[in-house]
Amino acid sequence: MEREELLKSLTVKNEKKILLVVLDGLGGIPYRDGKTELEVAYTPNLDRLAANSSCGLAIPVLPGITPGSGPAHMSLFGYDPIKYQIGRGILEALGLDMDVRPGDVAVRGNFATLRDGKIVDRRAGRIPTEKNRELIEKIREKIKEIDGVQIILKSGREHRFAVVLRGEGLGDGVCDADPQKEGLPPKPPEARNPESEKTARVASEFIRKVTEILSDEPRANTVLLRGFSSHPSLPPMQELFKLNPVAIASYPMYRGLAKLVGMEVVKTGEEIEDELETLKSLWDKYDFFYLHIKKTDSYGEDGNFQAKVKKIEEFDSLLPRILELSPDVLVITGDHSTPSRLKSHSWHPVPFLLHSPYTFRDGLREFSEVACRKGSLGIFYAVDGMSLMLANALKLKKFGA
């Protein structure tokens, strides 16, 4: 019996409200004066809450595995991130705020340069984003559908774009149409299984037509397609956990991930204050709230230690407004670590704070990587966070008699 089936068989609906706050890329490693961002940040509210909560460190996927946003969020939403892998094409489309539905196949595209039958630049000289938009508009006008399959396009940055194929009988077992190296001829999209032959045929025809449409372009005169992936059709949180969940997130990728697990996704602003305003206005309508704060990760990726510290302090100063709502269960954590020192996501376990009437009061002196290690939750897998939240909301029946 899989974890999800077990949980599904045990969850009950009640009125209690769970709030999951994800400070993206929250965790850090020692850097300035040997301290992490959380250690340097002045966070009196978080520290006080941590002292009165159960804390621990959450491993996003497996020890040593650095997750992308997809698997890191799947874990926090209670879905085994190795079992439920979200394809690259889907993530790209979600990141561009495209609507992706069950049955769709999504693909990542690059504009590229074709000369004398060979791909001579896999990124078409990184054309400006503005140029990309023009080209996508041009293609969009001329290609609406192929073989009864709707072709939906969206520009990304520079040479990047995404395609969503919508129609009957589309499989995602298609090899990348990308020679990987420059100086080689284009590689046609090939089906790896019979269910994906239609997809490969449509993709092939798409490349042929685009290459015709763009034949006068000096650089962006063909496209490469990668990461064919189906909508993962995840069992929704409503079904698995009997929750009525809503996502408060301003970045497309996270809004998309939330949609994949069945969350309602609402309009909100970019600032933490905007998001808290939205949270408050929706408080009566849902029983599970996913609140996503992006900038902690962005500054970590930039290697901007101070800016990440400031963003954490900003959240701390707003924490009382969250506490005023009196969630029955409150979790504050990150989806993964993004240490400024590494300027990238990392594998380090993430501080995790769980507050409810049924948690221990760990008495930690602060909310940080080092302090959380001494908390009552110990070091655990982030995917177990959901059952802990449900248990603390008394939404799980006894297993067995």
Place this chain on the structure above:
Amino acid sequence: MEREELLKSLTVKNEKKILLVVLDGLGGIPYRDGKTELEVAYTPNLDRLAANSSCGLAIPVLPGITPGSGPAHMSLFGYDPIKYQIGRGILEALGLDMDVRPGDVAVRGNFATLRDGKIVDRRAGRIPTEKNRELIEKIREKIKEIDGVQIILKSGREHRFAVVLRGEGLGDGVCDADPQKEGLPPKPPEARNPESEKTARVASEFIRKVTEILSDEPRANTVLLRGFSSHPSLPPMQELFKLNPVAIASYPMYRGLAKLVGMEVVKTGEEIEDELETLKSLWDKYDFFYLHIKKTDSYGEDGNFQAKVKKIEEFDSLLPRILELSPDVLVITGDHSTPSRLKSHSWHPVPFLLHSPYTFRDGLREFSEVACRKGSLGIFYAVDGMSLMLANALKLKKFGA
């Protein structure tokens, strides 16, 4: 390779004796003055032993999952509680001290009220237990077997009873014969697979006959049957772990669970002192002793904090008599937590104490939830307790060369 196969391939027999003491529902959460039962209890013997042992917190099934007695004990006996699920009917029969054997199907029964073709009371007005016994006796006299299948009956409390079906070719894939709601007609037992058709037929005929026998009864004039379940036919501890195990437990449910894993089950008294007397008298005859103390759980379920504290203190005062036996490996733990504050089983990890010549001496100041968290075993899955016990008894060979 599954855990059990691995352990089976590594276990060796030797003379060393393991004693597993289970204080049912031992764990608590902060309640009186923010303390747990274990923290309030005066336990000088346990505290001294904890300081000289390896301690930790055991997760009964998965984080957040509240186990019933069945899965909680399976874990402690070294059996994956999700893989080896013990059906409701089996647990009911074991709880009524019925003999259940491989091949049997056990079922939970309710007396109910049938009027004008509809179930109008699913509990027959909660008839007195005495009345239940009379009715079961009456049915027992008239129904010995159906279609070659032996029908074994036992009264429970009020409207509850259990049936064990014993015969050839019985599967347990039978839907509950219970409309779930009052005001609906009786629901016949239906087979979910061909192997269970005989069971469904026998159950159907049983209901028909009982309804005939009880036709003059004003309230208890029919029965509902639920939780059809086969004897789980677990690989016995003798085979998996090369142990010669005995259970000292006074409550039927735990005696039954012990039998399922191959333990010898002996007669003993209800008090801890009685059980210790039994333990001492058997000390030379076995190499694995499961000693079960029920009342810590009962008082937790009643929400009686002080009585649970007292029961822990009583155990503490008797601990020296256990230590006199000098077990090679001693574990003191619970099967799950039953915080008085929740008046029910809970998901919180359980204090676990492991003493042998090869354990660390953690130097904890007391035996409690908070102190054990700092112990050398950390937070671990209870199902791993068995390999820890075997290892400390030098009963496990090296894995691989």
